[in-house]
Amino acid sequence: MxxxxxxxxxxxxxxxxxxxxxxxxxxxxxxxxxxxxxxxxxxxxxxxxxxxxxxxxxxxxxxxxxxxxxxxxxxxxxxxxxxxxxxxxxxxxxxxxxxxxxxxxxxxxxxxxxxxxxxxxxxxxxxxxLGTRLSDLKAAQQLASEATSKGASLYDLLGKEVELRKLRTAAIARPLESSETEKAIKHAIKEVLENVEKTKVMMKNVVSDVANLDARKEKKHRQLEVNQRRLQTLQSVRPLFMEEYAKLEEELEEQYKLQVENFTNFYYLECQQEEQIKPEKVFEDRKRIMQQVKGNCEEAASSNDEEDTAEDRGLDGDTDECETSIPRLPLKDIVAGTVSGNVLGVDSDESEESEKDEDEEDESLGLDGF
Incomplete structure (x- = not known):
């Protein structure tokens, strides 16, 4: 209560x-x-x-x-x-x-x-x-249809009652033999006993299955406890290689920093080397051009044999004129490559050879990748 x-x-x-x-x-x-x-x-x-x-x-x-x-x-x-x-x-x-x-x-x-x-x-x-029982409306409709169908079938069966009554009274009036009744009863008893034995056997099997399942359950429970203990011990104990691993990790970090520093220094030095090489190349090209121009002037002077003194003077004047006639371009234009070799008095083959020489020098210095 x-x-x-x-x-x-x-x-x-x-x-x-x-x-x-x-x-x-x-x-x-x-x-x-x-x-x-x-x-x-x-x-x-x-x-x-x-x-x-x-x-x-x-x-x-x-x-x-x-x-x-x-x-x-x-x-x-x-x-x-x-x-x-x-x-x-x-x-x-x-x-x-x-x-x-x-x-x-x-x-x-x-x-x-x-x-x-x-x-x-x-x-x-x-x-x-009504609101709470709206879910029962479908069930009520289904029951109403079933009641209607059952009533119709009952009406049909009641119409056959006259014929069935005669058959039922004839079956009841027929005398039953005791031997047949006894056989039927014995057969029914035998079937019931067989079912009882089967049920007992099934119950015994169920009991044995339950015992086996309990044993398996206990075994698995023991294994689970052992595994849990092992896991706890493994989590509590630190492996031997962890100290060495930590030391190697620190060394690796130092090596990485050193490698990064070396790479940055190397890249910086390469850039400085490129900046120093470019003016030297321009100066050598200009010197070679001046030599070629002087050679051309000397060949022109040797062809005039009649006036040696005049020619010498003329050569001196021509050389001066040649030197003065050569356009002196700024260094930045020559480095940038805005002036071609023909303007400076250099053939295209010589310019190509100079470009090849520059490429070979770049390859020897290892600057192609940059």
Whole structure:
């Protein structure tokens, strides 16, 4: 018996107007006097003119009172009560008396409620029940269709009842031979015994299977415990190679930093070397061009044999003119390659040879990749 039921019972009895105060503690121990008083009062509420024996001194009187109240409630109020629990007169008897008090309490609430409120409550209750039972509509429709089909089949069978009645009466009137009946019964008994034996064998197999499964379960449980212990030991113990691994990792980090520094230095030195090589190449090209121009001027001077002095002077003047006629280009234009070899007085073959020489020098210096 729960505490909520005890509390509800006491509240309902107070609302119904029971002359005595009832507490939850009254039913901790058997209290037949209080239970008998409550039962008599509830019976009088249903039927004020009913007379019940109030003497409960002997055991027979108490049993008689309980039986009368239970019979009265079963016939008048259609409430079925457990007489054994009522006779216990403890918390379990409260559960039985709560059946009567709940009916009286609901009736009192209905009587006190106004007609308009009652209509609204019934309407809201109908809506609530309809909303909660929408899921049952499909089942109800299915049952209705099944009832219709069953009724049609029953109607057809009842139409055949005239013919079937004759066959049934003929079968009943036919005398049965005891030997055939005995054989059929023995055969049925034999089948039942075979089924019983099969069931016993299956039960034995089930018991053995359960034992095997329990053994396997214990074995797996032991293995799991062992593996867990191993895992804990492995997690707690540090491997021997970890110290060496940490040292090698530190050395690797230092080597990596050193390699990065060497690479940056190497790249910087290569850039510096390229910047120094480019002006030297330009100066050598210009010197070679000047030598070629002087050679051409000397060949032109040797062809004039008539005026040696004039030629010498002319050569000196021509050389000066040649030197002055050669355009002196800025170094940045020559390095950038904006002036071609023909403008400087150099053939295309010589320019190609110079480019090849430059490529070979670049390859020897290892600057192709940059």
């Amino acid at each position: 729960s505490f909520r039921d005890l509390q509800n019972f006491t509240e309902m009895m107070r609302a119904l107007g029971f002359p005595r105060l009832i507490s939850v503690e009254n039913f901790r121990t058997p209290n037949f006097t209080l239970v008998a008083e409550i039962l008599i009062w509830l019976a009088k509420c249903y039927e004020p003119q009913m007379e019940l024996a109030t003497d409960i001194t002997t055991e027979s009187d108490r049993i008689f009172l309980i039986k009368n109240v239970a019979q009265f409630m079963a016939t008048k109020a259609h409430i079925k009560m457990n007489t054994k629990r009522l006779y216990q007169a403890d918390g379990y008897s409260v559960k039985e008396m709560l059946k009567i008090t709940s009916v009286l309490y609901n009736a009192m609430k209905t009587k006190q409620m106004a007609p308009e409120d009652r209509v609204e409550e019934e309407h809201s209750k109908f809506k609530f029940e």
